[in-house]
Structures are given as C-alpha cells and as structure tokens.
Amino acid sequence: xxxxxxxxxxxxxxxxxxxxxxxxxxxxxxxxxxxxxxxxxxxxxxxxxxxxxxxxxxxxxxxxxxxxxxxxxxxxxxxxxxxxxxxxxxxxxxxxxxxxxxxxxxxxxxxxxxxxxxxxxxxxxxxxxxxxxxxxxxxxxxxxxxxxxxxxxxxxxxxxxxxxxxxxxxxxxxxxxxxxxxxxxxxxxxxxxxxxxxxxxxxxxxxxxxxxxxxxxxxxxxxxxxxxxxxxxxxxxxxxxxxxxxxxxxxxxxxxxxxxxxxxxxxxxxxxxxxxxxxxxxxxxxxxxxxxxxxxxxxxxxxxxxxxxxxxxxxxxxxxx
Amino acid sequence: xxxxxxxxxxxxxxxxxxxxxxxxxxxxxxxxxxxxxxxxxxxxxxxxxxxxxxxxxxxxxxxxxxxxxxxxxxxxxxxxxxxxxxxxxxxxxxxxxxxxxxxxxxxxxxxxxxxxxxxxxxxxxxxxxxxxxxxxxxxxxxxxxxxxxxxxxxxxxxxxxxxxxxxxxxxxxxxxxxxxxxxxxxxxxxxxxxxxxxxxxxxxxxxxxxxxxxxxxxxxxxxxxxxxxxxxxxxxxxxxxxxxxxxxxxxxxxxxxxxxxxxxxxxxxxxxxxxxxxxxxxxxxxxxxxxxxxxxxxxxxxxxxxxxxxxxxxxxxxxxxxxxxxxxxxxxxx
Numbered sequence: 066x067x068x069x070x071x072x073x074x075x076x077x078x079x080x081x082x083x084x085x086x087x088x089x090x091x092x093x094x095x096x097x098x099x100x101x102x103x104x105x106x107x108x109x110x111x112x113x114x115x116x117x118x119x120x121x122x123x124x125x126x127x128x129x130x131x132x133x134x135x136x137x138x139x140x141x142x143x144x145x146x147x148x149x150x151x152x153x154x155x156x157x158x159x160x161x162x163x164x165x166x167x168x169x170x171x172x173x174x175x176x177x178x179x180x181x182x183x184x185x186x187x188x189x190x191x192x193x194x195x196x197x198x199x200x201x202x203x204x205x206x207x208x209x210x211x212x213x214x215x216x217x218x219x220x221x222x223x224x225x226x227x228x229x230x231x232x233x234x235x236x237x238x239x240x241x242x243x244x245x246x247x248x249x250x251x252x253x254x255x256x257x258x259x260x261x262x263x264x265x266x267x268x269x270x271x272x273x274x275x276x277x278x279x280x281x282x283x284x285x286x287x288x289x290x291x292x293x294x295x296x297x298x299x300x301x302x303x304x305x306x307x308x309x310x311x312x313x314x315x316x317x318x319x320x321x322x323x324x325x326x327x328x329x330x331x332x333x334x335x336x337x338x339x340x341x342x343x344x345x346x347x348x349x350x351x352x353x354x355x356x357x358x359x360x361x362x363x364x365x366x367x368x369x370x371x372x373x374x375x376x377x378x379x380x381x382x383x384x385x386x
Numbered sequence: 387x388x389x390x391x392x393x394x395x396x397x398x399x400x401x402x403x404x405x406x407x408x409x410x411x412x413x414x415x416x417x418x419x420x421x422x423x424x425x426x427x428x429x430x431x432x433x434x435x436x437x438x439x440x441x442x443x444x445x446x447x448x449x450x451x452x453x454x455x456x457x458x459x460x461x462x463x464x465x466x467x468x469x470x471x472x473x474x475x476x477x478x479x480x481x482x483x484x485x486x487x488x489x490x491x492x493x494x495x496x497x498x499x500x501x502x503x504x505x506x507x508x509x510x511x512x513x514x515x516x517x518x519x520x521x522x523x524x525x526x527x528x529x530x531x532x533x534x535x536x537x538x539x540x541x542x543x544x545x546x547x548x549x550x551x552x553x554x555x556x557x558x559x560x561x562x563x564x565x566x567x568x569x570x571x572x573x574x575x576x577x578x579x580x581x582x583x584x585x586x587x588x589x590x591x592x593x594x595x596x597x598x599x600x601x602x603x604x605x606x607x608x609x610x611x612x613x614x615x616x617x618x619x620x621x622x623x624x625x626x627x628x629x630x631x632x633x634x635x636x637x638x639x640x641x642x643x644x645x646x647x648x649x650x651x652x653x654x655x656x657x658x659x660x661x662x663x664x665x666x667x668x669x670x671x672x673x674x675x676x677x678x679x680x681x682x683x684x685x686x687x688x689x690x691x692x693x694x695x696x697x698x699x700x701x702x703x704x705x706x707x708x709x710x711x712x713x714x715x716x717x718x719x720x
Contacts, residue, residue, distance in 0.1 A: 090612050091514025095522050098507045098587070101577020102525060105544065112540035121539075123546075174434070177427060190706045191435040197633070197702050198442075198695050202643040202657040206691050207441065271437050324531075332533040342535050343647075351539050362536040369531065 117359050121351035131352075138356035149357065152337045153364060160330040160368070162262065163269070167326050168319060171274040175281030176311065189282075196275035204272070204333075273329065277322045284318040285311070313381040320376050324369060331365045442692075449473065449689040456681040472689040479667055479686075480659040482693065489640060489656045490697075492571055497636035499575035500583055501628050507578055508590025509620060513602075523591075530584035534644065542648055545570045566652040571645065581638055581645060586631045593627045594620075629708040637698050656694045663687055 081089075092099070117138055119131040142149045178189050288311065296306045332339060338361055345354035444463075449472050451465040458466065476482065511523055534541070545564045564570050574580045578587060601623075605615040621628075639645075646657045664686040666675040676683045702709075 087612065088514045088516045091510045091516040091519065094506050094510025094514065097503050097576060098526065098578040099522060101579055105573070105577060106537075106579055109537050109540045109544055112543065113537040116539055177431060180427070182424070182427065188431050188435060191438055193706065193709060194438055194702070197637045197698055198641075202641045202646075202660050203691050203695060205643060206660050206663075206687055267437065268441070271434060328531060328533065332535060339533075339535055342538070346539055346542070351543075355539050358536040358538065362532060365533065366531070 113355055114359065116352055116355035118356075119352050121355075123349065123351075134352070138352045139360070142353055142357050142360065149338075149341065152341055153361065156331065156336055156338045156361075157364065157368065159336075160327060162259075163266070163273075163330055164323060164326050164372075166266070166270055167274045167277060168322050170270050171277035171322065172281050172315070172319070174274070175278050175285055176307070178278070178282060179285040192278055193275055195272045196279065273326075273333070276329075277326060280318055280322055280325070281315065284315050288314050316380045317382060320373065320380050323376055324373055327365070327369055327372065331361075445688045445692045448685055449692055451685060453682055456685060472685055473693070475667075475669070476664075476686055476689045476693060479664065480656075480690065481654060482656075482659075485654040485656045485659055486697070488650075488653055492568065492650075492655070493636050493639040495568065496571045496575040496580055496639050497632050499572065500578070500580050500586060500635045501632045503576060503578045504583055504586035504631055505590050505621070505624065505628055507587050509594050509616065511587070512591045512594035513599075526584050526587050528584075529579065530582075530588065534581075538644075538648065545649065566650055570649045571639075574645075580635070581642055582634070586635065589631065590624075590627065593624060597623065626708045629705060633701065633705050633709055637701070640698060641694070660687070660690050660694055664690075 116131065118133060118135060120134050120137075121131045124130060174192060178185065178192060292310055292314075293306055296310060301309070330336070338357070342354050342357050342361070345357060447463050447465060450468045450470075451461065452467040452469040452471060455461040455465045455467055507526075511519065511526070548562045548564045548569075564573075571580070575583075597620075601619055602615050605619050610618070641657060643657050643661050646655050647661060650658065664676055664683050667683075667686070668675050676686075
C-alpha cells in the first residue's frame, strides 16, 4: 500500500514541469518560518488562549498546574478590576489621537526629504535617527526622566530658567495658549485641544514616525519622474501634482502606515495596558494576564479591521493584479 | 581716446543688458516664490532636525554636570564644573562592560540570524509559486499584527519548561529551563519569530519582487542550481538591503526591554540595567540612597542611556549609507 502510494507520488512528481518542481523548492526557503510556526508557535498561541480560561500556578519543582475556571478571569478584569477598563479606554483614545498626526507628519516630511536640495543626505540621516534610537528602553527611560521632561517643555526653552521639578510652567503656558486661541480665533474647544495636544506631543510624534517616513520615502522614490514631467508640461502646479499624482499613488502606503502606527501605538512603551499585563505576569497571575492580553488583542484587532477597511475604500491601486 | 569714448557706452550698454538679464532672472515672481519656499523648507527641516537631536544634546551636556551644577539655577546647558563623575558612577554601578559584552553578543547573534532567515523566507515568498504560499504569507502578516504581549505568558512558559513533543522529557526525564541563556533568542531568530521579524520578511519580499527575474534565469540556463544561484547571485546583490535589516534588528534588539526582561533576568544586559535605574544607589559619603525624581538619579539615567546608545550611533554613522540606499531600492510599495 505504502509502496504503491510512493510510486504514485513519484509519478506525480515526474509529471510536473521544471518550473513547477522548482516552485516546490519554495517550501525549503520558507521552511524555517513554517516549521517554527507548527512546532512552537501554534502551541504557544493555543496555550495562551487556554490560559485565559484557567487559573495557572507555577509549581516549585518545575512545571505548572492549570485549572479550568471558565470566564472568571474575564469577569475579574472587566467587571471587578477598577483600572483595567479605564486603561483600555485611554489606550484607544491615545491611538485615535496620534495616528492622523503621525501619518500626516511623516508623509509631509517624506515629501520634503524627497525633493532635490543641498544637504539632503544629512537631513535624511538625521530624520532616520529615531528609528534606531527612540525605541524600546531609551524611549521608556526618557518618559519617566524628570530632567528630560523639564528640558522638553517649551516654556523652559524660552525663559531659560533651569527647573527640574517643573511642568507647572508647561501647564500654565499651554493654558495661556488655549485661552489665546479661544479669544482670538474663536476655535471650538475640541479643535483647540487637538491643536495644543499636537504641539505638546511634538517630541512623541517626531520620535515615533521614523519607520513611517522610511516607508513613505521608499514609496515616493518608486513613483516614476516622467509622470511629474508630463504633468508639468501640461501646466500642473506643484500643489496640484501632489494631490493628483503623489497622493493617489502613495495611498496604498498610507494604509500600510496607518496599520503600522496602530500596532506601534498599541504595543508601544508608553502604553499603560502593556505595563499592566507585564506587571500581572510578574505577580504570577498568568491566567488574568492572558485574559487581559486577549481582550486587548481583540480590541486592537477590531480597530485595525474597522480602520483598515474604512481607509482601504479610498486607496487607489495603479496596477490591480 | 576715441576708443575709450566709444568703449564707455558699450560697457554701459553691456552692463545695462547684464543687469536687465539679472533683473529678468531674479525679480520674477517665479524666482521669489522658489526662494521663499526654499527658505521655508530649510527652516522647517532644520527646526525639526534640531528637535530630534535636542534630547541627545541635552543628555550630553547633562551627563557632564556635577551635583552642584544640577541644583544651580544659573547653569542651563554648559556645565560650570564639568566632571566625569556621572560616567564613573554609572560604569562602576551597572558593571557596564560586562553588560556591553553580553548585549553585543545577543544583539549580534540575533541580528545575523534574523537577517539570514528573513532573507530566505522573503525570497521563498517572492519567487516561488508553490501551493499554500498565500497561507504562509497570511501567517507572516498575522505575526506582524499580533502584539507579542498577547502570547507573552505562554512563550515564557514554553521556554521555562522547554520540550519538543515530549521528546526531551522522555530522554532526560524532565523539561529544560532555557531562561537566562542565549537559546530563547537563538531559537526565536532561527524560526523567524523574533522582534518585528514579520516586518523584515515583508521588506525582503518586496525587495526581491523588484529584482528582475532574468538574472536568475540566466544563471539557471548556465547550469547553476537553485541554492547556488541564491548564494552566488541573489545574496551579493541584496547586500545593502540585508544590512538594513541587520541594522534594524541589531539596534532594536539592543534597546529591547520586552524580551530582555523576560528571558534574561539573571544575565547583565544594558537594557535591563537601564530599566532598573539608579533608585536606591548609595553614593560615597551619603547616608540615604538616591530617590526617584531626584536630579542626580535622572542625570545618572541620562548618562546611562547615552552610554547605551553610543555604540548604536557609531554603527549608524558607518551604516546609514546602506540604510538610505537599501530603503531607496526596496520599493516597499504594496
């Protein structure tokens, strides 16, 4: 029986064309990933899902015990825990607030860095510095660092007063700015808050858009310059050619960057929920931590899908394959 | 005389012509417009570049300040009594060089492994039309989307009680604890599940899609095998892209706190010492340890983070050419 099937398999293999045989070798190239997924990660994903319905205890002599307790973990974190809901809400709010600003900023900078000018290489090198430096632990250490906070608040720069435990000064100046904007321009409060918030977060925005600038820049390089030339001959201004050529052609990458920024914001270091999950894990509450992680992932996934679907309706694809 | 007489009006005429030309060139709205936008562009770029470099400069000046300078209100950017005190304290307290060696080892290993594996997987996804390719690609995208924190707990469990299908426990009678060794990072890198590896695979795939197929076809016609073609033709031309991936993974591993604090709680790593901070450090002659929020504590943290990123800056200065080049040639477009 097995001989027969082996023979059949060989015959099948011999019937394939050379290209088809070569294509089968593709499995060899992707095998590290596929094997790793099947041997290690499939189990890890399933385990993590199971743990969220269990009470997990690590035993002294090695190994762990797990007891099925149904939805108790979820009930605990969503209904009993006073902070978790609030933290979730904050994470989502921060994300919704940051994404448009980061994406607009990085597109703007990428367009600027794509133009011909003196010192372009130097500027590019500087703007990619955050990709390398403003990640992970450095970001985290700066967040809680009183000196960095004092130096980064804008009034500290103007007045030249060295204040270490400040931030009261920063508050005051922003209040002034807000009042000024209310009085002078009659802005709506929401708009004022968004604008002032954006100005406050300028360090965050600059430091978290390195990868996005890289992606946009790569996309801008890929647009052939002959399109712009012909548009120019037809009498198209720079403004028009941005909105009629650059913007549609770059729109797939806007989707990519929005998705990347959402993930970055949900898993970033200034995110309280992530800290919360890590803390719960360190306390040994593996079941509750798993439940939190899955609730969080589900919310992130829902936002990703909704925003992704919404944005992808406006995306223009030049060559549909 | 007459020559001079006739010469002057000629020169004047020429001058007039020249200035007219100049006027024609420089007083046009077009030129003014371009000048205005050029100046605006430089102002904006220089301002934002300053914003990026500013924290680094602050850290640099802060790290040389003595404790007296820190409480002196008139000292802002230039320390009055410059000192190496902060550096010495940090290096002694965190046993910096041991941490540097460990961090370098782990970051270099995972950078090199991830670079090779992601290049391979990316090539496989870009060039071959095997069955199930769509499924593998979807899985790669999913690994980008799912934050590692979701499966952090079971990952931790897996490597604490490591076992392959019960084989190991059958042989040695118990699971293996892989924590505090190179193995968790090595295994994760080899299977392409390390930090942001899905992104690297995606970048490599897009890059290989942009390379003309004719290169490989010519090699096949000349009788070169699949793997030889990959090693001799594909790898050499994609070297700048691979270096880009290496820079990403090296520096993100270097500053990573997620995997470091999970896998290497007992091994001295730079990121872990920075995460711990300097709270409770007893200085010479002091009766109480440093408190969080004190200027000196923050200064020491700044000095430490400067020391942590210094090797990365050196790496970046040497490699940024490849980074920009690699990204330019990648064409990450959808």
